[in-house]
Amino acid sequence: MNDGTVRGRVADAVRGHWVDTMAPDWLRPYARLARWERPIGWRLLLWPCWWSAGLAAIAGGRPVPDIWHLVLFMVGAIAMRGAGCTYNDLVDQDIDDKVARTRSRPLPSGQVTPFRAKIFLVAQALVGLVVLLQFNMFTVLLGIGSLAVVAIYPFMKRVTNWPQLFLGLAFSWGALMGWAAAFGSLAWPAFALYAGGILWTIGYDTIYAHQDKEDDAIVGVHSTARLFGDWTKLALIALYGGATLLFGLAFFGADAGPAAFAGLVLGLGHLARQIIVLDIDDNDQCLKLFRSNGGYGWILFAGLVADALVQALL
Incomplete structure (x- = not known):
């Protein structure tokens, strides 16, 4: 057993985070199950929700997105991202135990039993349910509909080269939720935003997946990183370019x-830089570029909020 497991640490966890410095010992394994020390995950889940709320504000002639909705989406993103990670780790115990980066995670290392992980999963899902019930009934039903995609995602890496597509279907669902929360229905700009979010997600998660491509090949796990290989930059041009066009279509609508x-133009520059500097064999850089998509989210959201305010004042 490696030192990371003996000391209750996880090899790919963030060092010096409050989980290590402030959380009580009993909470740390659960915090790592939920990836609380890695907020980029819930932020990437949150951005399509906030973009959609910003887009709905423009379409509805409001100066700012609904602040209460933004708060609810944030709490829901943190809870459901944690629940999703816990569920994913329960499904992937056998795979995580064979991959160097993940074998010291709480479940394969024995820091948390599967039974306790399931209880923790239910608790996080209940928080998400409480948040969801604050919205109109159409949005509640729409949110429940996302669970089907969430449930099948962890299994996709075993059967298809495109697990990132299914991650995109799940992580971009918020592009529908923000619009539905504002109007109680959906319209085509929300679907265009959703489609763009899917392509964006495939792109950034392909970069992330390059960290594990050697281990994935050994254990038989599929990914777009393995599929694209040396053609990754060209694939990212198509994915990020397509996402930008679809976002622009949503904005127009x-x-x-x-x-x-x-x-959107500034965001495209951010995405272009990722492609230009990317070295698919530099794991540290792949992780850094993946995380930089949190900044991309801010750029698009700031543009939407500014536009809603300007249009309301004119």
């Missing part, structure tokens, strides 16, 4: 103005 499109 919601009658967005120059500020929103300025944010």
Whole structure:
């Protein structure tokens, strides 16, 4: 057993995080199950929700997105991302035990039993349910509908080269939720935003998956990183370019103005830089570029919020 397991640490966990420095010993394995020390995950889940709320504000002629909805989406993203990670680890115990980066995680290392992990999963899901019930009934039913995609995602890496597609279907669902929460229905700009979010997710998670491609090949796990290989940069041009076009279509459909499109152009520059500097064999850089997509989310959201405010004032 490696030192990381003996000391209750996880090899791929963030060092010096409050989970290590402030959380009580009994909570730390559960915090790592939920990836609380890695907020980039819930932020990437949150951005499509906030983009959708910003787009709905523009379409509805409001100066700012509904603040209460933004708070609910944040709490829900943290809870459901944690629940998703816990569920994923329960499903992937056998695979995680064979991969160097993941074998010291709480379940394969024995820091948490499967039974206790399931209780923790239910507790997080209940928090998400409480959040969901604050919205209108259409949005509640729409949120429940996402569970089917969430349930099958962990199994996709065993059967298809495109598990990142299914991650995109799940992680971009918020692009529908923000619009539905504002209007109690859906319209085509929300679907365009959702489709763009899927392509964006495939792109950034392909970069992330390059960290594990050697171990994945050994244990038989599929990914777009393995599929694209040396063609990854060309694939990212298509994915990020397609995402930008679909986001632009969504903005156009919601009658967005120059500020929103300025944010989209700045965001495209951010994505282009990822592609230009990417070294698929540099694991540290792949992780850094993956995390930088949190900044991309801010760029698009800031443009949408600025546009809603400007249009309301004119």
